Amino acid sequence: MITAERKPLDELLAMLEGKDKVLVAGCDTCVAVCLTGGEKEAEILASELRIKAKAEGRSVQIEHTSAIRQCEWEYLDMIAAKVAEFPVVLSMACGIGIQSMAEKFADAYVLPAVNTNMLGMPQEHAVWLERCGACGDCLLADTGGICPVVRCSKSLMNGPCGGSHAGLCEVTGPNKEEIPCAWALIYDKLIAQGRQDKLMEITPPKDWSKSSSGGPRKMVREEAKPV
Amino acid sequence: MADHDFEPEIIVFACHYCAYAAADLAGSMRLQYPTNIRMIKLPCTGKLEIIHLLKALEAGADGVYAAGCMEGECHYLKGNLWARKRVEYAKTLLVELGIEPERVEMYNMSSAMGARFAEVANEFTERIRQLGPSPLRGDGAALDVVPATVAATAEEGQPT
Amino acid sequence: MKSGSNLEKIFSAGKFAVTAECGPPKSADGNVIVDKAKLLSGVVDAANITDNQTAVVRLCSMVSAHLAADNGLEPIMQMTCRDRNRLAMQADILGAAALGIKNILCLTGDHGSFGNHPQAKGVFDLDSVQLIRMYKNMRDEKIFDCGEEISVAPQLYIGCAENPFADPFEFRALRLKKKVNAGVDFIQTQCIFNIPKFKKWMEEVRALGLHKEVKIMAGLTPLKGAGMAKYMKNFVPGMDVPDAIVERMAAVEKGEPQQAEGKKIAVEMIKELAEVEGVAGVHIMAVEWEIAVPEIVAAAGLSPRPAVA
Incomplete structure (x- = not known):
């Protein structure tokens, strides 16, 4: 939401x-x-x-x-x-x-x-966490269902960086809250899924033209338009 | 400048199970408490909404407080804890409005505490007297609409 | 030869390499770099020129690298993904190459929230792994990231950093392998204080055969005092400073004696790290204490630096 x-x-x-x-x-x-x-x-x-x-x-x-x-x-x-x-x-x-x-x-x-x-998820009553960056090119299939675009402070595609410590990001949130390291979560998830090989693939640079870098976006569903 | 001689108008949101009964008890014990307070009965202070506190102030009340059961003793388990959070939040709204947050408060008491009811009424009235009249104070007539506002919200059955 | 840089030649000749760090000033005073370059020239094989280090604005790394080169110090120009998109990173490397800068260190960069402009938009168009691959393709395939050809490609010796002490520890050597696969030529590690843990990481690196594919330089920071040791232990992200080191520093009198102890520890560590199989050099990060570097290098028996053709 x-x-x-x-x-x-x-x-x-x-x-x-x-x-x-x-x-x-x-x-x-x-x-x-x-x-x-x-x-x-x-x-x-x-x-x-x-x-x-x-x-x-x-x-x-x-x-x-x-x-x-x-x-x-x-x-x-x-x-x-x-x-x-x-x-x-x-x-x-x-x-x-x-x-x-x-x-x-x-x-x-x-x-x-x-x-x-943000596009956030209610983690518990009255607590929301950012979950989607509307980047226009979803890569959750490759990252165990954890979005590095918005959940990694540096939007790394090949993490974790050297600032990942005990499952936490080196960055603290705007309200001084601890941030879980997205890549530590991705690592654990892919290992649990037996997809170690996925971790070794180099993810190429992301196509940001599908995001707001490509200009304002428009979506049309011709088949659903009124006749 | 505070006018310490004025008679504050105070709205009390009282829980049916404790404070409202405690007020009765105070009455039958012939305890003195100020006539400044007007009570609105709630089935539980958990029914209290932030807007009720604001509406009371908007209508010209110099102070507003909620009186619920002792913590851990709520008939509906946690209604009084919710009320406390809402009162605390209303205080933050008053701070951003530049109005003394002490004009709203949360108290806890049981139905057996007639003396405590009178003590709280005295204490809060004195607090408001020290603060002086609310900058929103009118002639007092507007305060009569406050119970109706609360009843309207209750009937609408808005989620809390 | 990929770039013909002095650092590359040192490695090619099988020599143990020594690099240092040279931080540009928070001003337009290029003389700061000139002075540091003169101090380190001949003392080390090359020096890192930091790029808005810790997300604090400083004299830019390309111009600083150029000033260092003009004053006898071979630069390793740092490049972070935090401040530039792929256009700027390619443009800058063409410019750097045109100036004769040959060594490049690819970094994601410290997060902007640590620096003096936390309101800035972090770019992070690429990450360090992608940056390494892009530069390798520019050099070897003579193509831009978009696939277009480059008529005169930059000749680069491509480096990166790696932190053996970050988590998940089991993945750190594998992540280095990713960087090797991306095309990195040399790596410098985060500063090492916990030698047993570093050795454990190197075992994994050797098991993957990475020490044969990439030149690994052990990073190290001489401690200026016990306060600094405690600060690094408690407040610098990704740092692993054992209590024994903090205690050893604290056991000595403050000031000159602690500085001497810090240098002594650094020298002992260099000697120990140089014995670790697969370590091809040492990278000394004397933060705002460059003056200590010549003495440390000499005491470690690494002076004078070999001349390589």
Whole structure:
């Protein structure tokens, strides 16, 4: 799933400076599951913004709404009437939803309330781990189902590097958390699968043109297009 | 500047199994506690949502606290522990809003602790008196909508 | 001869090679390199010119390598995958070759989070194994990574690093084999303090026959003090410093005596490592202590350096 984190309040307040009629729009899909931007969080943020305005003696109209999915036109139709009442929309969806809103509601000033950060897996309740880099050229078949593109700090294709120690990466995460060495995991998995020979193959340079290095990507399924 | 003479408006989210009963007990024991508090009964403090704390403040409450069962004694096992986490999170929201986080709190007590209920009510009221009125304080009338807000959320049966 | 570098000739002549490390300054002051080059010229066969070492911005390795060569010190230009994509890495090696730089050390590079620009985008288009193969193909097949021909190919002596002390230990010698298969000519190891573990790794290397396919240089860092020993033990990733070494340093008085002890340990280690079958040279990484290198090399009986044609 796509995960996101709410932007710091100060950044949001700076964005909203001088704007007194704001709709906070949640999205009830990915960002709701990661407890960042669903209806509940949209209601909380709207309340926070009203509290801030009230404490400063500013008169504002700040309400919240939520779409089942901000990234699909059909669901945006369902909140269109509400959006029409507000000149400014603070979207709590991922970057995709925010852009769909901006495109769909061309008259509204659509602003981001979150930082979209990864394609993550919920490891346990309220903990997400990055699992996919959407590189456009999946190599999990060769790496025991463990992605070196996003799980190795250096995206090594022929690891582990000299910084792998006791199963951990030499790099610590942004919140000082320990990072398991992806190549230590790959090594263990391939050995367990009896694929030692795979470890000895030199993986050639990756074709990054299939990733964002090739320019913005587009996917079309002709056979599925409406007739 | 703090106005130490004012009468704070305080919302208490009280668990049906402990604090709410403890309030009854305090009453029958004829213990003195401030009239500043308005109680909202919850089936368990686990029902408390972050938005309830914010809505109470938004409505003009000078302080809000939740009173749940002793840790380990929750009728629903962990509801009071969830409540504590939500109160702690609400404090972080207040910090980013520039409002004193001490305006929200979590307390634990059992139904047999009438005296403790009165003590907490006194202690928290005094704390808020020291902090002064909330910057969101109104005439108090808006506070009447808070129980309805909570009831609405409960009826919607939103996931917690 | 692949490159005709002095280092390659030393190995070809069957001599025990000695290299050192020469770090460029965090400024535009090329004289720092000139001075270090003059100090190490004739003392070692070649010296590594580091490339934004520990992800800290420094005078670039290509220009530093050129300055070193101009001042009598053969450079081993380091090249990390962290700061360049495959276009830049190929362009730089053509430029380096045009300047007469012959030795290249292929590294993935320390992660940017350790350096002074942790906000930078880490490139990592290739890893060190892929980089080795790309340079080998440029030299031997005269082709770019895309397959296009190179009219004048760079003549390179290709090196890399390997850390015998990283995990999984069972894979370290095999990973060296991957680098050998990719086409590396010489390797320098991470600095060795735990000699028994290094010897165990070398047993595996010999079992794979790698010592016959690649020149292996044992890496070593002279300790300047007990504090440094403790720091390296506790805080430098991938470092394995036995307690006995820390204790031996700490047993001596701080300052001059500890420095002397550090040099003494280095000399003893060089002598011991030189006896290990398959070790073809020693690489001395005297971090910001290049001045100690001539004395250590001499005390180890490795001076003067042989002249090879």
